[in-house]
Amino acid sequence: MEDLTTQSLTPSEAGISRAAWLLSRGALVAFPTETVYGLGADARNSLAVAKVFEAKGRPQFNPLIVHVASADHAQNFVTWSDTAQLLADAFWPGPFTLVLPLKTGHGLSPLVTAELPTLAIRVPADATAQALLDAFSGPVAAPSANPSGRISPTSAAHVFAGLGGKISAVLDNGPCAVGVESTIVSLAGPPTLLREGGLTRERIEQVLGKRLMATPTSDAITAPGQLASHYAPRAPVRLNAKTVFPGERMLGFGGIDGDLNLSATADLTQAAARLFEYLHQLDASDQPIAVAPIPDTGLGRAINDRLARAAAPR
Numbered sequence: 001m002e003d004l005t006t007q008s009l010t011p012s013e014a015g016i017s018r019a020a021w022l023l024s025r026g027a028l029v030a031f032p033t034e035t036v037y038g039l040g041a042d043a044r045n046s047l048a049v050a051k052v053f054e055a056k057g058r059p060q061f062n063p064l065i066v067h068v069a070s071a072d073h074a075q076n077f078v079t080w081s082d083t084a085q086l087l088a089d090a091f092w093p094g095p096f097t098l099v100l101p102l103k104t105g106h107g108l109s110p111l112v113t114a115e116l117p118t119l120a121i122r123v124p125a126d127a128t129a130q131a132l133l134d135a136f137s138g139p140v141a142a143p144s145a146n147p148s149g150r151i152s153p154t155s156a157a158h159v160f161a162g163l164g165g166k167i168s169a170v171l172d173n174g175p176c177a178v179g180v181e182s183t184i185v186s187l188a189g190p191p192t193l194l195r196e197g198g199l200t201r202e203r204i205e206q207v208l209g210k211r212l213m214a215t216p217t218s219d220a221i222t223a224p225g226q227l228a229s230h231y232a233p234r235a236p237v238r239l240n241a242k243t244v245f246p247g248e249r250m251l252g253f254g255g256i257d258g259d260l261n262l263s264a265t266a267d268l269t270q271a272a273a274r275l276f277e278y279l280h281q282l283d284a285s286d287q288p289i290a291v292a293p294i295p296d297t298g299l300g301r302a303i304n305d306r307l308a309r310a311a312a313p314r
């Protein structure tokens with residue numbers, strides 16, 4: 001793969017228009033969203049999208065989320081429904097992704113959907129992401145901007161560490177506010193939770209007025225977020241640790257302290273925002289990581305889901 005000098009861009013007018021220009025030329029630009037940094041490419045340009053898989057070292061069968069500026073824009077690509085409108089009104093822009101049937105004549109690269117009949121689509125809230133989508137005025141395919149199988153990036157420094165030299169630019173707007181990926185709900189059938197994330201299941205169910213179905217394990221959806229060791233640090237990870245063993249580094253939570261504490265006040269939102277940053281920091285030491293128990297409620301479920309993948313045998 002070609003060796004690039006990865007530019008750091010500020011979210012100024014000049015930085016945003018440079019980023020939009022690079023996207024329109026088929027280059028890869030990492031950009032902040034409120035969840036994690038995305039690795040953006042023009043979703044209509046297969047060469048650009050192929051570069052995403054190449055840069056990430058990601059298996060080609062993983063479909064990508066398409067980012068657009070508004071729900072109106074989303075309707076150019078997917079078959080809309082009353083339920084989609086209800087959820088979009090409640091949660092867009094925000095850390096929420098809808099999977100809907102692809103509309104004919106959508107014009108997207110087949111690499112984006114990995115040839116599925118559905119599309120994952122999202123309107124991010126982050127001001128820099130919004131400015132970029134406005135300036136580019138097209139659909140931006142963007143997985144998390146990390147090498148495949150590694151921890152999602154929540155700062156521009158994480159992106160440089162993982163993908164520097166492989167992408168054209170990084171738009172730097174500091175750390176991500178939410179810190180875990182978007183919650184994914186499929187409306188291709190009965191409303192189904194495909195991935196826990198920054199928006200809690202309870203809030204979605206409140207708006208829907210009914211329970212979400214669980215991910216159908218028999219279904220052949222290629223949702224590699226579901227691959228067991230998808231979010232893996234290099235070092236082994238031990239969960240539900242109440243004490244630290246010799247040679248380990250400890251990731252604390254609440255009253256169980258460690259080298260780093262996800263939230264001394266046991267605040268799950270704060271813990272989610274810090275999770276990947278702290279895993280990156282602990283992983284840099286190449287020592288095994290012990291993690292304190294995290295309550296399995298609300299955002300704690302998304303945190304535990306990612307920790308379970310980090311700890312899975314590989």
Ligand code: TXA
Binds near residue numbers: 033118145181194
């Ligand atoms: O917060 C996020 O969602 C971030 C930011 C950048 O938007 N993006 C992100 O993308 O996490 P990625 O590619 O790392 O994860 C997207 C997940 C994958 O597990 C993929 O398989 C699933 O979404 N996905 C994409 N299209 C799908 C589809 N049509 N049906 C089911 N799952 C899909």
Ligand code: MG
Binds near residue numbers: 143144152
């Ligand atoms: Mg990812």
